[in-house]
Amino acid sequence: xxxxxxxxxxxxxxxxxxxxxxIPEWTSRDQLVALLHEKMSPYNDTVEDIQRxxxxxxSDQPGMGGFVTLASRDHRLLGALVMxxxxxxxxxxxxxxxxxxxxxxxxxLGIGREIIDFSVxxxxxxxxxxxxxxxxxxxxxxxxxxxxxxxxxRLERS
Numbered sequence: 001x002x003x004x005x006x007x008x009x010x011x012x013x014x015x016x017x018x019x020x021x022x023i024p025e026w027t028s029r030d031q032l033v034a035l036l037h038e039k040m041s042p043y044n045d046t047v048e049d050i051q052r053x054x055x056x057x058x059s060d061q062p063g064m065g066g067f068v069t070l071a072s073r074d075h076r077l078l079g080a081l082v083m084x085x086x087x088x089x090x091x092x093x094x095x096x097x098x099x100x101x102x103x104x105x106x107x108x109l110g111i112g113r114e115i116i117d118f119s120v121x122x123x124x125x126x127x128x129x130x131x132x133x134x135x136x137x138x139x140x141x142x143x144x145x146x147x148x149x150x151x152x153x154r155l156e157r158s
Contacts, residue, residue: 011073012071012072012073012078012079012111012114013071013072013073014069014070014071014114014115014118015069015070015072016067016068016069016118016122017067017068017069017070018058018065018066018067019058019060020054020058023070024070024075026072026075027070027072027075027077029054031077032054032068032070032077032080033047033050033051033054035077035079035080035101035103036050036080036082036099036101037050039101039102039103039104040099040101043132043135045099050099053082053084053098053099054068054082056084057082057083057084057098062087063085063087064084064085064087065084065085066082066083066084066085066095066096066098067083067119067122068080068081068082068083069081069083069115069118069119071102071111071114071115078102078103078106078111079100079101079102079103079106079111079112079115080099080100080101080115081097081099081100081101081115081116081119082097082098082099082100083095083096083097083098083119083122083123083127084096084098089125092128093125093126093127093128094123094124094125094126094127095123095124095125095126095127095128096127096128096129097116097119097120097127097128097129098129100112100115100116100137102115112137112140113140113144116140116144117144127146129141129146130152
């Protein structure tokens with residue numbers, strides 16, 4: 001029996017959003033937060049952390065900022081990416097790909113790669129991201145040229 005193959009859907013529209021007021025009228029910040037929270041499972045962040053990430057991306061404060069890329073078709077939000085500017089260079093790259101999501105029903109069709117390629121092309125400097133060891137998206141990142149340079153270790157103080 002052959003594995004089920006997905007057909008590539010019609011092209012998605014990619015929209016760059018650098019300020020909250022630029023979020024298109026066909027969606028909202030709340031819908032974006034819901035997509036990033038609900039569709040990233042089991043690798044999802046809390047709603048509060050997603051809100052903080054968006055606040056940082058849309059900030060005009062020195063050393064902060066970034067952007068959001070929205071993927072849509074017929075004004076339906078299919079995926080999104082949040083990129084933060086770190087204000088640094090070198091050891092800590094200039095950009096942090098904070099989160100990227102594609103609706104699970106549409107994964108494996110190249111939409112994630114489109115969103116990442118589009119977003120990385122709009123960054124100056126290097127880009128880093130964090131990915132859990134068991135996240136299957138890791139294969140995509142490796143194919144796109146991301147490398148594993150460091151092991152992240154944390155001392156959590158709750």
